[in-house]
Amino acid sequence: MDDTCEGCPLYSKSVAPTPPPLPGPATSYHRKGIVTNGSPLRGYSCVSISTKDLWERIFDSGYKADVIIYTDYDGIIYAHANVLGMASPVIKGMLKQSKFRARRRSLTIRGVPLDAVRVFVRFLYSSCYEKADMEDYVLHLLVLSHVFVVPLLKRECELQLEHGLLTNENVVDIFQLALLCDAPRLSLICHRMILRNFMTVSVSEGWKVMKRSHPVLEKELLESMIDEDNRQKERIRKLNERKIYLQLHEAMEALVHICRDGCRTIGPHDKDFKENQAPCTYAACKGLELLVRHFAGCKLRVPGKCIHCKRMWQLLELHSRLCANSDVCRVPLCRNFKDKIKKQSKKDEIKWRKLVEKILRTRSIGGAPFSSWALASPS
Numbered sequence: 001m002d003d004t005c006e007g008c009p010l011y012s013k014s015v016a017p018t019p020p021p022l023p024g025p026a027t028s029y030h031r032k033g034i035v036t037n038g039s040p041l042r043g044y045s046c047v048s049i050s051t052k053d054l055w056e057r058i059f060d061s062g063y064k065a066d067v068i069i070y071t072d073y074d075g076i077i078y079a080h081a082n083v084l085g086m087a088s089p090v091i092k093g094m095l096k097q098s099k100f101r102a103r104r105r106s107l108t109i110r111g112v113p114l115d116a117v118r119v120f121v122r123f124l125y126s127s128c129y130e131k132a133d134m135e136d137y138v139l140h141l142l143v144l145s146h147v148f149v150v151p152l153l154k155r156e157c158e159l160q161l162e163h164g165l166l167t168n169e170n171v172v173d174i175f176q177l178a179l180l181c182d183a184p185r186l187s188l189i190c191h192r193m194i195l196r197n198f199m200t201v202s203v204s205e206g207w208k209v210m211k212r213s214h215p216v217l218e219k220e221l222l223e224s225m226i227d228e229d230n231r232q233k234e235r236i237r238k239l240n241e242r243k244i245y246l247q248l249h250e251a252m253e254a255l256v257h258i259c260r261d262g263c264r265t266i267g268p269h270d271k272d273f274k275e276n277q278a279p280c281t282y283a284a285c286k287g288l289e290l291l292v293r294h295f296a297g298c299k300l301r302v303p304g305k306c307i308h309c310k311r312m313w314q315l316l317e318l319h320s321r322l323c324a325n326s327d328v329c330r331v332p333l334c335r336n337f338k339d340k341i342k343k344q345s346k347k348d349e350i351k352w353r354k355l356v357e358k359i360l361r362t363r364s365i366g367g368a369p370f371s372s373w374a375l376a377s378p379s
């Protein structure tokens, strides 16, 4: 079987067709709902290469052409009114109003290179284009397909831009075109790309031109860049905050574990210290052990003067606030703090409650709730 006919319904009568390739120059155009040999195709069909070639020959030869298209720089393209009119409702309307010149109707398409118009008109005949032409004229084809209402080509331009033709150099131009041509998905993609590659895009030629011709758009882009920047900072701040709360939560778990089971060098105060314990799974233990040891032997007895002791006091108080059952808890001062909390000022109370809430919320995203910790002595 010929390579070019792979998946073509003309050759695959009984086998379920393979997913078709995207519309492109080598294959022909796919359309939904066509029935070949009485068997409905699954969503797609493709016309044979010879059909495509026939339509391109009709265009290239200009056989019995009845329309002349005038472009910039005295360019002329011959075409057929019935083909153009069927492919584009706008051209149909223009042809209706156009005057006959030498028994031919005339159309004028200006502001676009002759070759781009040729690629456009060729697409109206065969729904095909060459890859290189799309690369060269995608901007013009997007405009033409929008102006003359050829949705298939417009979609194709958007698709090609989205999948490779959009670059840091042309993204500002395409962004403006997408806004003008009512292509919301494309404009969103461009907008994202501009924000993502702002440093490169903002020194591109396209940006400089936009700055002169559309200062309002430039201002809007700069503002959205600042917004994005702030959002990014906020995301980082939240991530860091979450990290701190998770660390605190871990420290709380480790504290309960040290006081209940003992760990490495510290045993529970009411049990013998076992040398050969199972390896500890709490990452926070090491730091906490040092802190506990320091706390026990700190010479600087003045309250609030030693930052390490202050930290230990805070952890003990935090534990007490999170502890579900102080009566059976083995963490030192748990009960005392519970009593102290009752006499606390409103301001302190709010501050602590906020911290507790945040720790619990952070933990509830990915772990066991605090109340489920076994604070009581193991049986």
Ligand SMILES: [Zn+2]
Residues within 6 Å of the ligand: 254, 257, 258, 262, 263, 264, 280, 281, 282, 285
């Ligand atoms: Zn441990």
Ligand SMILES: [Zn+2]
Residues within 6 Å of the ligand: 294, 295, 298, 299, 300, 306, 307, 308, 309, 310
């Ligand atoms: Zn100290």
Ligand SMILES: [Zn+2]
Residues within 6 Å of the ligand: 319, 320, 323, 324, 325, 326, 329, 330, 331, 334, 335, 375
């Ligand atoms: Zn406790």
